[in-house]
Structure formats: structure tokens, C-alpha cells
Amino acid sequence: MIKEACVESFLEARLAQDKGANRIELCSDLANDGLTPDFEILKKACSELDIPVMVMARPRAGNFVHSAEEIEAMKAAIDQAKEAGAAGVVFGLLTPNNKIDEANTRLLAEYAKPLPVTFHKAIDEMDDPEEGVRILKTIPNIKRILSSGGKATALEGQEVIRNMIAEAEGKIIILVAGKVTIDNVSEIQQITGTTELHGRKIVGDLTTKK
Template identity: 75%
Template sequence: MIKEACVESLKEALLAEEKGANRIELCADLANDGLTPTFGLMKRTVAALKIPVMVMARPRAGDFVYSDVELVQMKVAINYAKEAGAAGIVLGLLTKENQIDVEHTKMLVEYAQPLEVTFHKAIDEMDDPVEGVRVLKTIPNIKRILSSGGKATALEGQEVIRKMIAETEGKITILVAGKVTNENVNEIQQLTGTTELHGRKIVGDLTL
């Protein structure tokens, strides 16, 4: 089981690693579900940790329909992540109809190479996240999809998550999120059958 801890500071990242996290998702402003962290924080965190760091590339809060200017900002975030030595980036783009924005997702995923790419919880805005998996598995270099199965919690979304995992055909990992904590992580892993889980408190409280 891979446990990815979601953090917004170097202190939290170090504590997560100490408590047994296998990977970090580094964000700013988790109150708004995570935005692009500063270049300085990226560099300091990657330098200080032994485990892989995934960097959020999200220029603003709100929806996942991005302008040309915001797409450029996401490219800048990718450049920073590369320069900092991050393992990968986390992004998600939708159309106004809440479908996967295939054109711009492909463009940014190609731009991100050789970094790993996780498509984030934007997929949970879709009416049918399973359809999102069907689309995303055709885009090379997307390694993971972060999802709670379109529900507020992984426990509520477990049935959809299982369908999403089946739909991947082993081509993409479903990284299960949605109120995953150190207390329920084993239960959620067993209920969904996933190999990777993600949460703010997946290895315990990091705000102590």
C-alpha cells in the first residue's frame, strides 16, 4: 500500500515522511483544495525529503476550466517542478460541460515529461467519473487518477471507485482520496481494492 500525504508546508512534509508516508502531494491553500505552491517551497521540500514529491499545478481556486493565460501559468508551475527536482505534477482540466479537456490535458501531460502526472479530483466533478477513466487511460504518461468516486468521501464513493479501477484495465492507478485517515486507511484499501491512497491525515494529524 502506498500512502500519499497531502501537505502545504515543509514542516508537514517532514512530519508526514517521519510518520510513514510513501509520497507527498505538495500544495498551497488546502482550504481551497490545493493550489500551486511557491517555487521556494518546492525546492526546499524536494531537497529535504527522501520520498517522492508530487507538485500541484493549479493556478486558482474554483472550477477546472482554464483560460490560455492560466494554461501558461500551469506550464510555469511544471517548469518549476522540474527545476526543483519533483517526481511529478498533479493537474486536472475540464470543459465547460464537465468533461475531460482532452486537448489541453494532452498538451500539459506531454509538456510535463519526463515527470509523472496525476490527474486530480477534477474528475469527481463529472457526472460519470468512470467515463473520465475511459478517456484518461488513452492519454500517455498519466500515471494516476485521484478520486473519491464522485462522492464526498471514499467510503461513500467505494462502489464507483471499484468500477473506476476495473475500467483502468491496469493502465492507470486510481489513487483513492476522500477523508482517508490513518484510522480508516486499511478498511478503505480493502473495500476498494486500490494499492494507493491519499489524504490530509493519512499518516495522522500533521498540524500538531
């Protein structure tokens, strides 16, 4: 089981590593579901941690319908991830009617190479996340999809998550999120059958004194 801890500072990242996280997702502004992190924090995390660091590329809070200018900002975030030595990037793009923005997703997934891509919880805005899996598994370099099955929690979304894993056919990893904590991570792993899980408290409380 891979436990990915979602953090927004270097101190949180180091504490997550010390508590047993296998991987980090580094963001800023988690109150708004995560934005592109500060470059200096990213460089420090990538150089000083012993576990892989995935980097959020998201230029603003709100919806996941991105303009041409915002796509360029996401490219810049990907450039920074490469420069810092990150293990991969995380982004998600939808159309105005909450379908996968296939054209721009393909463009950015190609641009991100050789860094692998996680398509984030934007997929949970879709009416049918399984449809999202069907599309994303055809896009080269999309290696993971972060999802709580379209629900607020992984426990609520467990049936959809299982269906998403089946739809993925082993071609893409469903990285399960949604109030996954140190107390329920084993249960959620067992009921969904996933191999990778993600959470703010997946290895416990990461509260640090600022």
C-alpha cells in the first residue's frame, strides 16, 4: 500500500515522511483544494526528502475550466517541477459542461514528460467519473487519477471507486482520496481494492508550529 500525504509546507512534508508516508503531494492553499506551491518550498522538499514529491499545477481556486493563459501558467509550474527534481505533476482540466478537457489534458500530459501525471479530483465534478477513467486511460502519460468516487468521502464513494478501478483495467492507478486518515486507511484499502491512497492525515496529524 502506497500512502501519499497531502501537504502545504516543507515542515509538514518532512513530518509526513518521518511518520511513514511513501510519497508527498505538495500544494499551496489546501483550503481551496490545493494550488501550485511556492518554488523555493518545492526545491527544498525535492532536495531534502527521501521520498518522491508530486507537485500540484493549478493556477487558481474555483472550477477546473482553464483559459489559454492559465494553461501557460500550468506549463510554467511543470517547468518548475522539472527544475526542482519533482517525481511528477498533478493537474486536472474540465470543459464547461464538466467533461474531461481532453485536448488540453493531452497537451499538458505530453508537455510534462518525462514526469508522470496524476489527474486530480477534478474528475469528481463529473456526473460519471467512470466516463472520465475511460477517456484518461487513453491519454499517454496519465498514470494516476485522484478520486473519492464523486462523493465527499472515499467511504461514501466506495462503489464508484471500485467501478473506476475495474474500468481502468490496470492501465491507470486510481489513487483513492476523500477523508482518508491513519485510522481508516486500511479499511478503505480493503473495501476498494486500491493500491494507493491519499490524504491530509493519512499518516496522522501533520500540524506544525508555524
